[in-house]
Amino acid sequence: MRLSDREILELNELCGALADGRATEAQRRQLESLLRDSEAARRFYVRAAAQSASLHAYAAEMQADAPLEPGRRGVRDRLPAWVGGAALPFAAVLVAGAYLMIRGPGAAPKPADGGAEVVARLTGAKDAVWVARGTATAPGTSLRRGQQLELKSGYAEVTFDSGARLLLEGATALDLGSAWEATLRRGTVKAEVPPEAIGFRIAHRFVDVVDLGTEFTLFADADRGAEVLVNRGAVEAAPREGGEADSILLREREGRRFGADGISEVADRARKLERFADLMPLERFVPGVRLVHWSFDEPDGAARGEGALAVEPWLRLLGPDGAGDAGSRVRGRRGQALHFDGRRYAKAAVPGLSGGQPRTVAFWVRVPEDAPPADTWMVAWGTQLPKLGRRPVHIGWNRRPGEGALGALRTDFGGGHALGTTSLRDGQWHHVAVCFTAGEEAGLPVEVKQYVDGRLESSTIVRGVLSPRAGTGDATLSDVLWLGYRLTGNRQEGRRFLGQIDELFVADRALQPHEIVALMRENRLPAATLAAAPSRP
Amino acid sequence: MPDPSSPETEGRKRLMALITRHQRQIFSYIYTLVPDRPDAEDLLQETCVVICEKFEEFTPGTDFVAWACQIAWWRIRYARQKFARSKVVFDDEVLAKVALTASALREELDDRHEALAGCLQKLAPRDRELLLTRYEPGGGVAEAAERTGRSLDAAYKALNRLRKLLHDCVTHELAADAPQPHEGSA
Numbered sequence: 231m232r233l234s235d236r237e238i239l240e241l242n243e244l245c246g247a248l249a250d251g252r253a254t255e256a257q258r259r260q261l262e263s264l265l266r267d268s269e270a271a272r273r274f275y276v277r278a279a280a281q282s283a284s285l286h287a288y289a290a291e292m293q294a295d296a297p298l299e300p301g302r303r304g305v306r307d308r309l310p311a312w313v314g315g316a317a318l319p320f321a322a323v324l325v326a327g328a329y330l331m332i333r334g335p336g337a338a339p340k341p342a343d344g345g346a347e348v349v350a351r352l353t354g355a356k357d358a359v360w361v362a363r364g365t366a367t368a369p370g371t372s373l374r375r376g377q378q379l380e381l382k383s384g385y386a387e388v389t390f391d392s393g394a395r396l397l398l399e400g401a402t403a404l405d406l407g408s409a410w411e412a413t414l415r416r417g418t419v420k421a422e423v424p425p426e427a428i429g430f431r432i433a434h435r436f437v438d439v440v441d442l443g444t445e446f447t448l449f450a451d452a453d454r455g456a457e458v459l460v461n462r463g464a465v466e467a468a469p470r471e472g473g474e475a476d477s478i479l480l481r482e483r484e485g486r487r488f489g490a491d492g493i494s495e496v497a498d499r500a501r502k503l504e505r506f507a508d509l510m511p512l513e514r515f516v517p518g519v520r521l522v523h524w525s526f527d528e529p530d531g532a533a534r535g536e537g538a539l540a541v542e543p544w545l546r547l548l549g550p551d552g553a554g555d556a557g558s559r560v561r562g563r564r565g566q567a568l569h570f571d572g573r574r575y576a577k578a579a580v581p582g583l584s585g586g587q588p589r590t591v592a593f594w595v596r597v598p599e600d601a602p603p604a605d606t607w608m609v610a611w612g613t614q615l616p617k618l619g620r621r622p623v624h625i626g627w628n629r630r631p632g633e634g635a636l637g638a639l640r641t642d643f644g645g646g647h648a649l650g651t652t653s654l655r656d657g658q659w660h661h662v663a664v665c666f667t668a669g670e671e672a673g674l675p676v677e678v679k680q681y682v683d684g685r686l687e688s689s690t691i692v693r694g695v696l697s698p699r700a701g702t703g704d705a706t707l708s709d710v711l712w713l714g715y716r717l718t719g720n721r722q723e724g725r726r727f728l729g730q731i732d733e734l735f736v737a738d739r740a741l742q743p744h745e746i747v748a749l750m751r752e753n754r755l756p757a758a759t760l761a762a763a764p765s766r767p
Numbered sequence: 768m769p770d771p772s773s774p775e776t777e778g779r780k781r782l783m784a785l786i787t788r789h790q791r792q793i794f795s796y797i798y799t800l801v802p803d804r805p806d807a808e809d810l811l812q813e814t815c816v817v818i819c820e821k822f823e824e825f826t827p828g829t830d831f832v833a834w835a836c837q838i839a840w841w842r843i844r845y846a847r848q849k850f851a852r853s854k855v856v857f858d859d860e861v862l863a864k865v866a867l868t869a870s871a872l873r874e875e876l877d878d879r880h881e882a883l884a885g886c887l888q889k890l891a892p893r894d895r896e897l898l899l900t901r902y903e904p905g906g907g908v909a910e911a912a913e914r915t916g917r918s919l920d921a922a923y924k925a926l927n928r929l930r931k932l933l934h935d936c937v938t939h940e941l942a943a944d945a946p947q948p949h950e951g952s953a
Contacts, residue, residue, distance in 0.1 A: 283798040289902035
């Protein structure tokens with residue numbers, strides 16, 4: 231039996247009151263009566279309640295995907311990659327909780343699920359001794375979501391993909407939840423959180439600490455409590471037990487102890503603050519990197535790349551018919567930029583680009599507010615990898631609003647895509663960096679980290695279907711970087727890009743967050759990275 | 768260190784994958800019966816604990832969500848006395864009837880969840896801001912009203928209007944059953 235319009239409006243009002251926690255006793259009884267007697271009413275109610283559950287999930291996912299500082303404001307006109315199996319924000323917590331639950335107390339630490347995404351790296355150590363050999367001992371080790379670290383003694387530094395950096399002092403047990411959160415089971419952790427990683431969170435049994443762009447230390451034991459001390463800046467600390475629900479804002483040189491018996495002052499606070507005032511002299515692991523950089527600052531014509539990867543440094547500018555084009559330079563983010571008018575494109579050889587090795591592509595881009603959805607294709611390269619169906623990789627902006635925010639940074643590859651949240655289609659310059667790791671082996675997960683203006687925007691992928699009509703890999707597309715061009719399988723399509731690109735870097739490994747920020751701010755890698763870079767092959 | 772390829776480790780991986788993939792559906796089922804986010808999340812966590820404890824009883828290849836929702840149902844029944852004093856608004860008879868309806872509509876609710884993303888995108892930014900602020904963790908109607916420059920009363924009314932709008936939009940989208948355009952990998 232169908233509901234009348236009046237009944238629908240009445241049910242909608244009742245369901246809304248219930249969802250917002252303002253239903254009166256009379257309204258509750260009225261709703262209960264309707265649900266008892268009418269299957270149609272029950273169907274309406276179930277759909278409405280499930281819709282509220284979905285809204286909770288979407289809103290939470292959005293909040294977790296790109297944490298914002300408390301007190302943020304502004305119209306939220308951008309949506310994340312919602313559909314296609316993206317995990318809910320509370321997934322990591324629940325899964326970790328379930329995982330711990332079945333692990334049982336006192337069991338040996340477990341490696342993370344090999345299929346989980348990389349969320350951090352071991353970037354430094356001093357006299358580090360790990361409880362379980364092989365869990366995280368190798369310099370530069372990639373650390374995955376859900377991974378449990380147990381440092382028996384010494385010091386170790388973990389750098390998250392969000393840019394947050396944790397110094398662990400043994401004995402410390404830390405679980406990695408995501409690029410934006412970790413759980414301290416016991417021990418001592420000092421956190422350094424750059425502005426790009428504001429919102430990074432450390433959870434403990436008794437307190438959640440959300441960083442507001444700062445440096446803080448957390449001392450914790452497994453059962454009795456945790457002490458939060460702010461070395462610099464401010465943090466928001468939310469007690470999890472003891473009946474005190476309100477968060478506390480702790481400023482520089484302040485501290486609190488959180489335990490089962492509530493919140494108290496930290497004993498001997500000054501001494502504890504001093505203990506971690508300076509950085510430990512760690513042995514840092516700086517992997518070498520080779521790159522090529524196009525500044526586009528030549529007056530006109532082909533652009534010359536610089537760097538160890540610039541074996542064939544010239545980037546050819548081509549017109550719509552594939553003939554040479556003088557190109558068009560416009561005022562860029564730094565010096566001049568390359569202007570793409572929806573017809574012009576460019577290409578250059580980059581050795582090894584089509585293989586499975588990790589790489590980073592970073593550049594400044596400006597997309598007009600009215601850029602048409604056909605012209606989204608910024609950077610592309612072909613691949614020869616069977617696991618990607620020998621399909622190309624494209625970096626562009628999202629033209630499918632049903633899949634996420636229109637205009638957000640999007641990386642497509644054979645078998646899936648990654649999607650950011652910030653619309654690039656606003657006529658402003660944005661710094662974009664994409665770390666892409668496919669791996670040669672079929673079983674290895676594809677990793678895509680997308681950064682916009684230095685901030686990690688997405689670290690998970692949305693899996694798609696790799697259809698049987700996969701390309702065979704046109705050899706002429708191998709190791710060629712395309713700008714402003716869409717490649718489909720082994721076929722080149724006429725779709726292009728409208729906008730400007732400036733200061734393009736291609737690196738032969740996944741750059742770390744602080745290296746991406748350095749490219750954005752200084753147009754060069756940090757000195758320590760450059761010192762470790764090998765010379766031209 | 769345990770052997771990563773041992774049956775025990777494989778089982779844990781399978782369990783983690785199943786919970787990660789399906790927890791939204793389990794949460795949705797619980798929320799339908801206990802329409803309060805914190806209480807529903809507590810019950811979800813309790814349900815996950817039981818799922819972990821009983822996972823050996825789950826038969827691979829069968830319907831994990833149905834099995835998990837059955838566990839959730841008993842957790843809700845077990846917590847009935849506690850919630851009867853606060854959040855659960857329905858008596859046993861109505862709770863059982865709603866649970867049956869929720870189970871019967873499960874596939875449709877999955878479709879509605881996906882369609883909702885597209886319908887949200889169609890809202891005006893200020894309306895979307897209101898809804899998402901209302902539903903984000905720690906958010907509420909008061910905060911949503913403040914952020915979007917509405918009075919509290921106006922926010923309540925707008926939320927009711929928007930929920931109905933989304934409900935109708937999703938129903939329309941599913942009825943239209945429009946084929947999704949499919950392009951290449953790019």
